[in-house]
Amino acid sequence: MTATDPALDRLYEDFADAGLLPLWTQREDLMPLTPQPAAKAHVWRWTQLYPIAERAGELVPVGRGGERRAIALANPGLPGLPHATPTLWAAIQYLGPREVAPAHRHSQGAFRFVVEGEGVWTVVDGDPVAMRRGDLLLTPSWAFHEHHNPTDKPMAWLDGLDIPLVSSLDAGFFEFGPDAVADTSTPDKSRGERLWAHPGLRPLAGIDDEVAVSPLPAYRWQHTDSALAAQLELAAAGHAGAVAPGHAGIRFTNPATGRDALTSLRTEMHRLTADTATPVTRTVGSSVWQVFSGEGEVRFGQRTVEIATGDLVAVPSWEELSFRAYTDLDLFTFSDAPVYEALRLHRSQIS
Numbered sequence: 001m002t003a004t005d006p007a008l009d010r011l012y013e014d015f016a017d018a019g020l021l022p023l024w025t026q027r028e029d030l031m032p033l034t035p036q037p038a039a040k041a042h043v044w045r046w047t048q049l050y051p052i053a054e055r056a057g058e059l060v061p062v063g064r065g066g067e068r069r070a071i072a073l074a075n076p077g078l079p080g081l082p083h084a085t086p087t088l089w090a091a092i093q094y095l096g097p098r099e100v101a102p103a104h105r106h107s108q109g110a111f112r113f114v115v116e117g118e119g120v121w122t123v124v125d126g127d128p129v130a131m132r133r134g135d136l137l138l139t140p141s142w143a144f145h146e147h148h149n150p151t152d153k154p155m156a157w158l159d160g161l162d163i164p165l166v167s168s169l170d171a172g173f174f175e176f177g178p179d180a181v182a183d184t185s186t187p188d189k190s191r192g193e194r195l196w197a198h199p200g201l202r203p204l205a206g207i208d209d210e211v212a213v214s215p216l217p218a219y220r221w222q223h224t225d226s227a228l229a230a231q232l233e234l235a236a237a238g239h240a241g242a243v244a245p246g247h248a249g250i251r252f253t254n255p256a257t258g259r260d261a262l263t264s265l266r267t268e269m270h271r272l273t274a275d276t277a278t279p280v281t282r283t284v285g286s287s288v289w290q291v292f293s294g295e296g297e298v299r300f301g302q303r304t305v306e307i308a309t310g311d312l313v314a315v316p317s318w319e320e321l322s323f324r325a326y327t328d329l330d331l332f333t334f335s336d337a338p339v340y341e342a343l344r345l346h347r348s349q350i351s
């Protein structure tokens with residue numbers, strides 16, 4: 001093959017005119033030997049995020065149209081896009097005293113995770129759910145939701161959604177809800193928790209129904225914390241149950257199925273005791289991590305970055321990843337793993 005052959009030049013021009021591209025010029029891009037993500041491993045500092053969200057709280061109103069005062073993590077490898085990774089949206093959302101983020105619903109699935117503060121209720125399909133430190137709150141696909149802050153203090157939290165994934169699948173639908181808050185009551189426990197937050201006990205009403213997304217709207221810190229503490233206590237006494245010595249971990253699951261709490265997003269909490277390091281792993285699919293408490297470091301390949309409470313970490317597909325705890329270190333994480341597993345594209349390597 002020679003590029004100076006006029007017949008060949010004409011062939012390539014005709015490909016272009018006909019809306020065609022030959023494989024042989026692009027094989028390496030189309031089928032690399034291993035994943036070649038454009039996204040980069042990156043760390044955002046809570047000490048930078050929180051004050052900037054506070055300033056947005058002073059200057060930018062929240063209301064119908066914009067809907068949420070949410071400030072997305074933009075991966076430096078995906079310029080111009082509000083995407084933490086090619087599949088995951090992560091944002092800090094800030095709601096001031098007496099403010100309301102109005103009702104809507106969308107096909108994108110979502111959760112909130114609270115690193116600090118309390119005092120907002122998220123009303124999910126009419127069920128008011130208190131948001132407090134350490135809690136994971138779910139907003140499954142197509143559930144109406146609004147947030148209201150009846151207190152005199154602002155509150156900020158982490159939003160996780162599958163927006164980039166749904167966008168690349170052209171599956172996004174959105175609908176506004178009523179303008180008035182559906183239920184301004186402020187119960188300690190949501191109705192969903194009163195029905196479903198009893199370990200191993202399923203309500204008989206609807207027992208034969210398929211429950212594809214979790215009917216439990218809130219996973220409370222008290223439960224997460226005691227589950228992690230128990231694993232480490234058992235490990236210290238020589239029993240099985242922890243991920244590894246000094247490493248406890250839980251997955252947030254749908255109590256009706258044992259599967260991931262949300263259909264497209266995996267959510268987990270990990271606890272490393274001081275001086276524990278995780279092995280270097282690579283996983284197909286991307287993830288975001290947030291330090292819930294403690295200090296340590298994250299390592300991507302040969303690059304090490306120190307991390308502390310609130311810091312957020314984006315991990316692209318197939319990136320070498322490990323953590324080391326300086327103090328006891330609690331890490332919240334979410335990923336697109338359920339999607340890769342459903343498509344049988346998941347792979348992991350532990351070195």
Ligand code: 1HN
Nearest residue numbers: 068070091093145159161163
């Ligand atoms: C949304 O509905 C929330 O409900 C947060 O808090 C972030 C980003 C894009 C579109 C909808 C929320 C969002 C969002």
